[in-house]
Structures are given as C-alpha cells and as structure tokens.
Amino acid sequence: MTTASEVIKPPPTSVGFIGWLKKNLFSTWYNALLTLLSLWLIYIALGGLLKWAFLSAKWGVVTSNLRLFMVGMYPPDQVWRVGLCVFMVSALSGLSWGIWGGVLRSFAIALAAAFGTLAVLPFGLETQGWLVGNLALILLGYFLGRKLSGAGRWVLAGWLLSFVLTILLLKGFEASPVLPPVSTNLWGGLLLTFLLSIVGIVASFPLGVLLALGRRSTFPVVRIFSILFIELVRGVPLVTILFMSHIMLPLFLPKGVTPDSVLRAMVAMTLFSAAYMAENVRGGLQAIPEGQVEAAKALGLNAPLTMLLIVLPQALRLVIPATVGQFIALFKDTSLASIVNLIELLRIGNFVLAQPQWLGLFKEVYVFIFIVYFIFSYAMSYASYKLEAALGVGKR
C-alpha cells in the first residue's frame, strides 16, 4: 500500500537549522529563557570588548615595546642569539614532525602556522625575514625527517643538546668578541618566562621520579625523607618558596658563592615542581599491576632492573598527560617570579606601564599578556588532550 515515495518527511521544525535550534536552545520554556539571557550576556560582554579593542584601545603600547615583551633588557645588538635559538627549535620540531608525526606533527604545524601568520603582519623586513626563515626551517626539517626516518635517536640527542646550547648561547663567554657575556639580570620577557618553565620542568623530572621512588621505597629512612620533602613543599605557596630561595639560598651557601637571581628562581621552581611531579609519578607507579613486577622477578631480574626496565617505562608513559598539565601550571606560575623582582613577561608589563608615555594603559598591556599566556597554555593543553588520546591512557 505505502510505497517509498509516500514516506512522510519529518516536520521542518525537527530537522535542519530550526530543528537544531529547537532541540538545543528552546526545548523548554526555561531553556528559552536561559538562551535569551545568555544572548544578552554575550551581547554585553562581546560588544563592549570588541568596541574597546578596535576603537578605543591604544595598541601602540604593545607594538612599540614588543622587543621588551619578548626578550626583556637583552642587549638589542645581541638579540640575534635569541633568534638563533628559535631557529634551532624550529629546525628540530620540523625534523621531529618528519620522523615521528603524531602529536609532534600538530605541534610543528601550529608553530609553522604561527610563524606564517606573524610574517604577514607589518613587523619590519628584518623580523619578517626571520619569521619566514623559521617557517622554511620547519618545512626543510620535515622533508629531511621524512628521508631520515632512522635518525630518531640523533634528533632526541639534538633536543637535549639544544637545551644546553641555548643556555650557553644566551649567556655568552668571557673574553669572546662574538659572544660577549650577557648578565642574566638582563634576561627578561617571554624569553625568561620560557626559560624558567623549561628549566623547571626538565630539572624537576628526574628529581620527581627519584622522590616518587623514595616515597614508595621499603627503606623507612628514605621513605620518611621523601614524604617530608613532598608534603612540606606541597603545603606551602610557591611565593614563599621563591622568597625563601631569594633570601635564604645565599645564606645556605659557602661565603663568596652568590647565585644570581635567575638561578635562584630556577632552583625554587625546580624544587617546587619536583614535589608535584613526584605525586604524578607515584600515581603512575601505583597503576602498574603487581603481576608485572612478579613476572620480572620470575625472569630473574633484580629489583633495580625490574624498576628500570619494567615498571618505570610503563609508569612514565601513563604520567605524560599529567606532566604536560604540570608544565602548563609551571608556565603560568612563572608569573610569580615577578614578585621576587625577576623581569619576566608580567613584570616587563609593569615596567612598560611605569614609563610616562604609556601611563594608564594597563588594560592594553594586561590584555596582551593575558592573550600570550592563554595562547601557549591552551595550545599545550590541547596537545596534551591529543596526546592522551594517542597514547590510549586508560584504554590500553
């Protein structure tokens, strides 16, 4: 009786755009009310923001102080060193993209996209050339990496080496005409923010693993020491640790040894981050089934080898997402270093605002800083989300 052509179409109010609206925004009377309220809220907030950003904001304060924001007081004629370090990172991420793909692919593409977008903006020929150079290096690295798929180990070594090289390059050498020493007091801006967080996370990782192992140790002395350290550090705010390292570290060291303030802050960040890292790693260690340890014992591995070859590799894989989270937290926490007079991104902002010609433009400056932090943190948390999916944490 009924043929296919007679099948009644769904009413227009349940499919398509109107259907979507009805289902998601106006399903009940209170939902409709909420929708209208939300629209009003968006109109007020977004309208005000856009009007301010495009009509009344004086972005000159950001564009004319861009160098300060990026590298702080780093001598202008030496800024090429920072540029060189970024070149290194670009080349390495391009290579990693070519060799491993996966999350590194998204990372490299995001980086390339950022360079590409910025290159279009009118920053002057020199900066634009540098940006294009970075873009080219990433792509070059990618094609090289595709060819040399067996060079993974070398690229890994390259990453570690680049870390040391960056510090050396930025610091310079005594009595060197090409690379005169640059005092760390002059490091600042986004550069210092990055250095603090990267050093913090890299140095705190081994320390955190050791503390986690110590906390799970059967040796009471080691265990008590680890627990005391972890709980003590986690129980106090980071500012107090920064303050302590700022004031107390010179007192703890022998006479004549006074670490500069950047190093002091790095030590504080590392110790602070290590305690949190230890708890992350402990979570990973606890997630490894006892059967793995028993199987290793049955194969005749001793305790250190069991830990090193069987338990740790699995545990560390589990804690990668938590570590990225920790990295984001540390990245945000570097802003606290401004309280102990380090001229990282936030404090540079305060410096700029103290200049007479930029007085009162705090909204522009803080919005800019806000956006910079947001872009990097959000990119990292997105990467961590992808990584979690790729690693199949909780599924495998």
Added chain:
Amino acid sequence: MNQPSVVSAAKHHAAVPFWRDVRVLAILGQIIFAIIVAVVAGLLYANLTRNMAEKGMSAGFGFLKLEASFAIKEGIKYSPSDSYGRAFLVGVVNTLRVSAIGIVLATILGAVTGVARLSDNWLVNKIALVYIEIIRNTPLLVQLFFWYYAVINLPRVQESITLPGSIFINQRGVFLPWAFPSPSFRFWSLFLIGGIAVAVILWIVLTRYQMRTGQPSHRFLAAIIALLLIPTLGWFVAGESPLVGEVPVLERFNFKGGMRLSSELTSVLAGLVVYTGAFIAEVVRGGIQAVKRGQIEAARAVGLTNMQTLQLIVFPQALRVIIPPLISQYLNLTKNSSLAIACGFPDLYAVSGTIANQTGRPVPVIIMVMGSYLIMSLVTSLLMNIYNRAVQFVER
C-alpha cells in the same frame, strides 16, 4: 645421599658475605643515606649560622614582642603601637578570612558552572566552556592585576553602581546590608543551639522510625519546623531581635552602616573565586559524569522522579568522586591567597614581608610563614578527609 648436599647448602648459605646480604645492604644503604642527608643539612646549617652572624642577623623570635610601628589597613583590631606578633596575627586572620569566604563563593560558582557545562542548552554549555578555558589557561597573578585595576577604576562613591537589595559597588569597595548581633544575641544563641540539637535528634529518631516501619516519617519537615520554631521562641523570650539589620546609606562622603568589603578584599576575592571556580567546575562536571548512565536509568525504572533521581542517586555518588579533588582545590585557594599582595591586601604573606624587611630577620619570619601555611593546609585536609571518609562507599 642427600644429607651432605643439604649440609653444604646450609654452610653455603651461612657463608654469604655481608656485602651480598640484602638485609644488611638495606640497612647499610639507609645508614649511608641518613649520613649524607645529615652531613648536607649540617653543612647548610653551619653556612647559615656563619652567614647570618656575619650579616648581623639573629635567629631568635624575640623581635615578635617589639613595637611594629607600621599600619595595616584592615583586619582585626590593631594599631602601629602593637607588637610584631600582633601584626603577624592580623595577617593570619586576614588570610583565613579571605580563604574562608573565597572557598564558599568558589564552591557556589564552581557548582553552578559545572552544572551549566552539562546543560542541554547549547549556548549555556558553551559559555561555561569558554569561561573555564580562559580562566584555567591564564595565570592567577595576571587575573588579580586585572581585578585590582578594574576595582580601582570603579565609579566614585557618589556614582556607585546600585544592585537590587541595597548593595552598592564603588571605588571604596562593596557595601552590603548586614545583620549585626544585638545585646541579647548571646542569650538567643542558646535557643539556636537548642533548635539545631532538637532538629538533629528528630531527624535521627524519625529516620529510624521510617526504616523500622517503612512508613513515610516527614523527617525533613519535622526538623525544619523544630529549627524554625525554637529560635523564634527565643526571640519572644528575649523580647528583642537578636540580630539588627543595617542597610548602607549614602552620607556626604561615604556610605554608612551595613558591611563594607574593602576594594582590596573585593578584588582579591573576585580573582580567587573566579579562578578557583573554573577549576571546581571541572571537578563537579567530572564527578557528575562519573555516575554511570545505568544508575539514572535504573532510578527511572524504579519510578523515581527527576528530582529524586538527582537527590538520591546522582548527588551521593558524584560527591564521592568530587570530594578528593575538591579538597586540593580548597588547599590551592588558601595557598593562592598569598598572591593577595598583588592587590595590596594585607594577608599573611604581605604582612610578613613587611615584618621581615623592617626587622631584618627574614629567617625566623619565613619559618613562621611556612609553618602557618602548613598548619592551614594540614588542618583543611584533615577536616575534609574526615568528611570524605563519611561519604565514601563502605565496601564489603
């Protein structure tokens, strides 16, 4: 035939040299570790005492009795002629106050936003998402600066923003109506305590009755009536209102009456609440999503209403998941309140900084600060852990 080999095995066993005996090694290792820790600590301590002696710093706590002679803008009763100890106490109380109010408000904001994230309404859902992502991916310190400047740039007293319910917001802070205890408040509070006690007893007795007979006992209604009736009775006995309501009224230069939250406190609270609220929202969302779909379906199948499903099935189970991360969020808020210094609010850390500067005794001061935060953290986590144990599943 077996006899000799058993004997030789026993001999062999006895002949294990001590440097290969795991038990001996374990103890030896721990002793060595303890010695290393002790030696390092001793060295640091020796350096500390020598350096402090050279710089003329003393380690004692005697300075706490000296006159502070600096002003603190708000907090419990204090004048510059009071001692440093009193000034420190003002800081502690201010930190506790801002943390306590912050925890309550952040919980409310977090719960509302967390539920909004689960809303069917697409727009509400996305607004909550944007709020959470923006706040979680930027540093608290930058946000606090924002709030501080936002509050500073509020309208003057004469042009206050007026909210319904006689709430006034201006440069000097927030003015709210408040109820202050009258002279008979003490007498009346006995009735209040009595009312709470009777309500609790009624609840327990009626719950038992309901469990024994299966008849609905209206325990909620009975408890509420007891809670309202007895204090009201106390009011009549006392003959006057136990609380006197006060509404802020604009006088010539300022508001008078009611409760004033200073502009510093307002900006700190706004920053802490908005920041922690975003994290709590994620905790709440995760907790509710952790309740298995089948539980809700089963509740529907049994014939519970929507409200009953939420109240009896979803919330009790979600709470178990929510509590542990919620504890750490509360602790974070307390520790983050140390950033109040960015808004000029005289909290524990800010006051201690002044004390350390004035007295030139940073070492004892930092010990006191860290000790105070540690005690706060430990007490909070102890209380919350007791509560956590009460709501956790009792597994067989």
